[in-house]
Structure formats: C-alpha cells, structure tokens
Amino acid sequence: MAKLFINCRQAHWLLSQQCDTRLRWYERLALRIHLRACDWCSIVARNFAYLSRAARHLDR
Amino acid sequence: MDQKNTAQEIAGLRTTLLRVARLQLRNDTWAEDAVSETMVAAIEGLAAFDGRSQVRTWVIGILKHKIIDQFRRRSREVSMESQQELADGDALEDLFDHSGHRVAAPLEWGDPEANMSRGEFFAVLQACIDQLPAPLGRIFLLREWLEFDTSEICKEMKVTSTNCFVMLYRARLRLRECLDLNWFAGEGAPHHG
Numbered sequence: 001m002a003k004l005f006i007n008c009r010q011a012h013w014l015l016s017q018q019c020d021t022r023l024r025w026y027e028r029l030a031l032r033i034h035l036r037a038c039d040w041c042s043i044v045a046r047n048f049a050y051l052s053r054a055a056r057h058l059d060r
Numbered sequence: 061m062d063q064k065n066t067a068q069e070i071a072g073l074r075t076t077l078l079r080v081a082r083l084q085l086r087n088d089t090w091a092e093d094a095v096s097e098t099m100v101a102a103i104e105g106l107a108a109f110d111g112r113s114q115v116r117t118w119v120i121g122i123l124k125h126k127i128i129d130q131f132r133r134r135s136r137e138v139s140m141e142s143q144q145e146l147a148d149g150d151a152l153e154d155l156f157d158h159s160g161h162r163v164a165a166p167l168e169w170g171d172p173e174a175n176m177s178r179g180e181f182f183a184v185l186q187a188c189i190d191q192l193p194a195p196l197g198r199i200f201l202l203r204e205w206l207e208f209d210t211s212e213i214c215k216e217m218k219v220t221s222t223n224c225f226v227m228l229y230r231a232r233l234r235l236r237e238c239l240d241l242n243w244f245a246g247e248g249a250p251h252h253g
Contacts, residue, residue: 007156007159007160008156008160009155009160009161010160012155012229013229016225016228016229016232017225017229019203019232020203020225020228021210021225040165040166041162043165043166043167043168044166044236046168046169047166047169047236047239048232048236050169050172051204051232051235051236051239052204053172053176054172054175054176054181054182054185055200055201055204055205056204056205056207057182058083058182058189058201058205059076059120059205
C-alpha cells in the first residue's frame with residue numbers, strides 16, 4: 001500500500017519529479033499532505049519553480 | 061535588412077555563444093565546434109532570416125540545435141560520465157536527519173522578477189551550474205534550458221529514466237543550496253519587504 005505520510009527527503013524527491021513528469025495520484029496526495037504540514041518543503045517547492053524559470057533565461 | 065551588418069552582429073556574438081556552449085557542454089573543444097558550426101549556419105542562412113526576432117535570439121536558437129548535435133556525437137563519453145556520477149557518494153544526505161526530515165530551513169527566495177532583471181544573479185546561477193559535476197550540469201540544462209522531455213534526455217545521454225530523475229533531483233538540490241549560500245543569504249539578493 002502506498003504511503004500517505006512522507007518525510008522531507010521523500011517530499012524533495014517528489015518535488016523534483018513533479019518538475020519533469022506527472023506524479024501518480026497517491027504521490028500527489030502524499031506530497032500535498034506533507035506540504036500542508038511542512039513550511040520548509042513548501043519553500044523548496046517554490047525554490048524549484050524559481051530555479052526552473054531562471055534557467056530558461058540563462059542566455060540573457 | 062542589411063546582411064553585412066547582420067553578419068557583423070553575428071561575429072560579435074561569438075563570446076556570448078562560447079560562454080553558453082561551454083556552460084552546456086563543459087568541454088572547450090566541443091563548445092568551439094558547436095559555436096563554429098552555429099556561425100557558419102547563421103551566415104549561410106542569412107537570406108532566410110526574416111528579422112522578426114532579434115539576431116541574438118535567432119543565433120542562440122541555432123546554437124541550441126548545434127549543442128544537441130554535439131551531445132549526439134559525444135553520447136558515449138557523456139554516458140560514461142553519467143554512470144560515474146551516479147556511482148559517486150552523495151553529500152546531499154547531510155540535508156536530512158536520520159528520520160528523513162530537513163535539518164535546516166531553506167531560504168525563501170521571494171519574487172523571481174526582482175532577480176531576473178539582474179545580470180549578477182545569472183552570473184551566480186551560472187557559477188553554481190559550473191560547480192556541478194559535468195553530467196548533472198548537462199542534464200539540468202538539457203531539461204530546464206533546452207526544455208527537453210526526460211524521455212529525450214534519457215535517449216541523448218543513454219541513461220535509464222530512473223537515473224535521469226535521480227540526476228535531475230541531485231542537480232536541483234545542489235543548485236538550490238548553492239544559490240541559498242551564494243546569492244540569497246548574501247548581499248546579492250534584493251531585500252524583501
């Protein structure tokens with residue numbers, strides 16, 4: 001059975017995967033539950049989005 | 061459009077193109093090859109350039125294709141480096157405690173627009189990418205700068221999809237830590253209100 005309660009390491013992994021592929025439903029759910037409770041991982045989620053956006057402008 | 065002026069503008073872009081190619085390819089010879097091929101293609105294609113985009117944007121678009129061509133030619137070497145990188149130990153484990161929770165708070169980076177207009181920010185980002193092991197830097201740029209799908213990246217770098225995701229994960233975490241340390245925690249970042 002898929003785990004719904006994940007730690008920060010697993011959340012970081014899913015946050016990165018989410019940048020590259022569609023997560024499975026239970027992964028999205030586990031990540032959402034974790035992000036609700038974890039401000040630090042929520043910051044990392046925003047950092048990853050920022051990084052992705054910045055990289056697209058690297059040839060400026 | 062004056063083709064002579066455009067050709068001069070293309071020639072003036074050489075330093076920029078080399079910087080971009082070196083960042084992506086991590087190899088001076090490959091970068092020189094990609095830039096030379098780009099400039100030849102641009103000069104030969106001048107008649108087809110319709111002037112709707114800036115010359116710089118057009119030439120960098122050509123360079124991206126030439127970088128991809130270099131990847132294809134060098135895929136065996138890149139693949140071997142990738143496997144070595146995956147076999148290396150991972151310092152990123154220090155970010156988490158024994159139960160898998162973060163040991164330190166990441167910094168909030170604030171409004172992207174505040175930094176995107178600053179050249180110094182991109183210099184720091186580029187330096188952080190340069191510090192990554194070469195395969196991680198390449199795969200990150202293939203994904204985020206050249207906007208390849210992961211399936212294409214796996215094919216180009218001859219790695220499994222699992223390895224591909226692991227490498228992207230490591231690249232993002234290392235870059236995040238590097239920017240925290242070298243930009244957002246220092247004097248470079250604008251203050252958030």
